[in-house]
Structure formats: C-alpha cells, structure tokens
C-alpha cells in the first residue's frame with residue numbers, strides 16, 4: 001500500500017447497513033449492502049452477537065495515513081478497538097458529504113449533499129431506521145457543525161455543545177444515563193487544526209492527543225456503565241487530509257490521502 005497511489009476498495013457506504021445488521025435493525029431504504037468484510041472481521045474476533053448499544057465516536061479528518069503516522073499517540077484507541085477496517089470514503093471528501101453517506105449508506109448523488117453545505121438530509125438514515133425499530137438514537141455534536149445540522153427533524157435527541165471537550169463531557173453523562181441505543185459523538189479539533197496549520201503540526205498533534213483522550217474516556221464509561229448491555233463501539237472518521245504546496249492542510253481531492261480512512265471497532 002502506498003499513500004501516494006493506492007485507493008482502498010471497500011466503500012464506506014457499507015458501514016451503515018453493517019451497524020444496522022449488528023443491532024438487528026432493518027437498514028435505511030437506500031443504504032448500500034453491509035460491508036461483509038467488516039462483519040466477518042467482527043465475527044472472527046467476537047463471535048456471533050447482537051449489540052443493543054452502539055457507540056460511534058466521529059473524530060473529524062483522521063485519514064488512514066494520519067492514523068499510521070500517529071499510531072503512538074493513538075495507541076489506546078488502537079488497542080481498545082482492535083479491529084481496524086479500511087474504507088474508501090465518498091467523493092468529495094468533505095465533512096457533510098461524508099457524514100451524510102456514513103449514516104444513510106448512500107452515495108452523495110442519492111442523499112443530495114454534493115459539496116460543503118449543511119442542508120437537512122431528507123432520505124432515510126440510520127437514525128430513522130433505529131426509530132422505526134423502536135430504538136433511541138442520539139447525536140452529540142459541536143453546535144452548527146455538520147453532524148449537528150444534517151440529521152435534524154427526526155424524533156430523537158440532539159445535543160449541541162460549544163466544542164469537543166464539552167461534547168465529550170455531555171456524551172459521558174449520556175452514557176451514564178443509559179438512555180440511548182445508538183449514540184454518535186462528533187469531535188472536530190484535528191480538522192480545524194490542519195486548515196490553519198498542516199496535518200503534522202504541533203497543533204494537529206495536540207488535536208490527535210485530544211481525540212485519543214476523549215475516545216478512551218467514552219469507551220471506559222461504556223465499559224463501566226453499560227455492564228448489562230452488549231456494546232459495539234467505533235472510532236469512525238469521515239475523510240483524510242493532505243498538505244497543499246503552499247503548506248496548509250486541506251481535504252476534498254480524489255487522492256488516497258483524502259479518500260482512504262480506517263475505522264476502528266471493539267465490542268464490550
């Protein structure tokens with residue numbers, strides 16, 4: 001695998017139906033088929049089970065190459081969630097486009113977000129699918145960011161917080177409250193850092209440290225609080241990043257650094 005040349009081949013749109021299958025929920029109407037490769041990896045490691053809790057941490061912009069570059073900084077995340085599954089994200093690799101695909105299982109032309117804009121996604125989503133199945137989904141995000149905006153209008157709870165640490169604090173409370181069957185938790189510090197500096201700057205490294213801390217806390221809380229449940233949890237970024245010739249970080253191109261992502265999974 002060479003980061004300057006090779007694209008991963010398992011489409012990230014296969015995550016949505018895979019999560020639904022593990023939760024025993026009928027997937028959204030227009031979702032791509034579940035990633036069999038991911039489901040096989042989960043079954044091989046954890047056997048056959050149905051998860052009654054799903055906890056997804058969405059750390060913005062951690063490309064596959066970023067995960068490798070900072071493997072030491074992400075050591076806890078990588079060991080807590082030992083399944084590392086390589087996905088090809090959707091084009092253009094922009095935050096709202098990718099999260100719309102992640103949680104509908106549909107390509108951008110189907111869900112309608114084709115560039116950096118944050119309209120409400122009106123097609124069927126994992127949140128609708130969980131609600132139909134009598135389950136409670138919840139999104140905790142930074143206020144006005146993509147994950148806060150694009151899945152509005154469903155009969156579910158949304159929490160909009162000031163920034164990443166407040167999001168993590170809220171998520172910890174919600175895990176403790178044990179009310180939600182699907183909890184999606186969005187953090188953005190690395191994406192912010194790379195746009196004002198570059199993907200391996202000091203500021204960017206600090207952001208990766210924060211992701212590691214927050215994910216570790218969330219998983220520890222789920223382990224402590226959800227003892228009566230079977231939990232599937234994941235570390236699921238939206239897209240990667242690259243460094244432009246002028247030096248700043250960016251994303252949005254059809255290149256492996258932007259398109260190749262790794263999702264980490266574990267089971268409690």
Ligand SMILES: [Zn+2]
Nearest residue numbers: 060061095238
């Ligand atoms: Zn993003």
